[in-house]
Amino acid sequence: MKEYETITEVSGPLVFAEVDEPVGYDEMVEIQTPQGETKRGQILESEEGLVAIQVFEGTSGIDRNASVRFLGKTLKMDLTEDLLGRVLDGSGQPIDGGPDVVADEKRDIVGAAINPVSREYPEEFIQTGVSAIDGMNTLVRGQKLPIFSASGLPHNELALQIARQASVPEAEAAGEDSEFAVIFGAMGITQEEANEFMADFERTGALERSVVFMNLADDPAVERTVTPRLALTTAEYLAFDKGYHVLTILTDMTNYCEALREIGAAREEVPGRRGYPGYMYTDLASLYERAGRIDGREGSVTQIPILTMPGDDDTHPIPDLTGYITEGQIMMDRDLNSQGVEPPINVLPSLSRLMDDGIGEGYTRGDHADVKDQLFAAYAEGVELRDLENIVGREALDDRQNRLLDFADQFETEFVEQGYDTDRDIDDTLDIGWDLLSLLPRSELNRVGEDLIEEYYQDDVEEVAAD
Incomplete structure (x- = not known):
């Protein structure tokens, strides 16, 4: 390995040095400072007669008196x-x-x-x-x-x-x-x-x-x-x-x-x-x-x-x-x-x-795709209604709109909110989703199959929400 004392410039994290033979891109370099400290670097740019070296440990202590050795290998x-x-x-x-x-x-x-x-x-x-x-x-x-x-x-x-x-x-x-x-x-x-x-x-x-x-x-x-x-x-x-x-x-x-x-x-x-x-x-x-x-x-x-x-x-x-x-x-x-x-x-x-x-039967649960689509649709409409609520007030909205507003609030506080120490498996997540969907009338669930509604929908939750 040749050793050079041909550093021409130190600029930020880079050291520029003159060389008299080809040096490969990404080749590893050792730089010995005048104080005896060894720093590692990597060739960032190689042109005829000049290389740019990025120094991993920083360029402090490196000056024109430092020596450069090219190791002939890349970082591994x-x-x-x-x-x-x-x-x-x-x-x-x-x-x-x-x-x-x-x-x-x-x-x-x-x-x-x-x-x-x-x-x-x-x-x-x-x-x-x-x-x-x-x-x-x-x-x-x-x-x-x-x-x-x-x-x-x-x-x-x-x-x-x-x-x-x-x-x-x-x-x-x-x-x-x-x-x-x-x-x-x-x-x-x-x-x-x-x-x-x-x-x-x-x-x-x-x-x-x-x-x-x-x-x-x-x-x-x-x-x-x-x-x-x-x-x-x-x-x-x-x-x-x-x-x-x-x-x-x-x-x-x-x-x-x-x-x-x-x-x-x-x-x-x-x-x-x-x-x-x-x-x-x-x-x-x-x-x-x-x-x-x-x-x-x-x-x-x-x-x-x-x-x-x-x-x-x-x-x-x-x-x-x-x-x-x-x-x-x-x-x-x-x-x-x-x-x-x-x-x-x-x-x-x-x-x-x-x-x-990656969801559905064989991956998560058969109702996953339908539940996701319905939650997205209801939550998006509820969030959009918040702007209308700010203009006309809650009292001016009909029952359906109020139910969607309540749904959006509970989606954030019960589905999204879980803290950083709670680990929910996919069944828990989808069950919470059905609890929220059950707040809405069956007629609103137009993205969920009838068979899934019969299996998972909870009429008592919807009745409480209506009251």
Whole structure:
């Protein structure tokens, strides 16, 4: 390995150095500072005679007297099934006080694209224990379903709830050998948030089936660009080599995109929308498209990326591009949060595009699709009537309209509201849905089959509501 002392410039998280031989893109680098500190980096750009190096540990202490060594290899993740239960930093190094990782194999963190011909269509239901997701916007194995949140909303609490409650009831009922694992990748979070995450993982025992990657707000921004790739490489190994059903939770993707923007500015790239790199769509797709199932492989990788929308703007480039790539979104709502609804999920703008293929007989319950459609219709009309109520008053509305208003209120307080410690299975969720539908006259249930009405509708509830 050649050693160079040819650093020409240090700009933000980047170091520029002159070279006299070709250097490969993504190649790993060691930089020795004049103070004797060794820092790791990666080639971000390579031109004839000049390379740009992104430094994972930050560029403080690096000057023109520092030396650069090119290692001739790309960044790889140490992989073993023993990673379950471990806590790693954003660059994949253990920070839990445990032993060093003894790898069964090392794998490039960029990953390999799944051949479309080999992809299995996502179908099987994943139960999160959260009614607003399981009942109304169901997650299925191999799907990528992001959570769109905003600053100050409790997306961390929802992420922890999903991490400790998620299960694959169909596989468990069938006695399949596949186990369930959670990969939790945190990017740019505060130390306080990190402490809360770890306290919850340890308190609930969820850490035993999890691998946690923790990149803090005071860690270098460059490290955030590798954290999700390390997490997804681990997820792919557990899923496709060891047969696990892996749920990968990545939070906060907004911090990841800000790191891309910071690096782009340091490289003096021509910016795209709102200053973000023009290649951000491709970059995000390279992460999100690593979810899926492979024909002939037992395991699966399911993704729940979480992002905070800057200024609560769902047209901002980060949620906008994420929505194009993924199969729906779970929307958190500031008004519901101010009313004390936990979790504050607004089911109306939320969407799971693959839901219909993962619910019903053989997956959840035969009445699931009809119940979901009827709840959506009644709740949407009830919410719309709130505007009319504000104009003309409750007394000016007829009995049907008042019943729909009451339904909308109770849907939020009984179906969506459940707290962060309540784990509802799908039968509990659908039973609550029928309790709410029974508040309405039978004539209003025009999206539910007559046989289902006869089986589940409760006339005594409707009579009480009428009184």
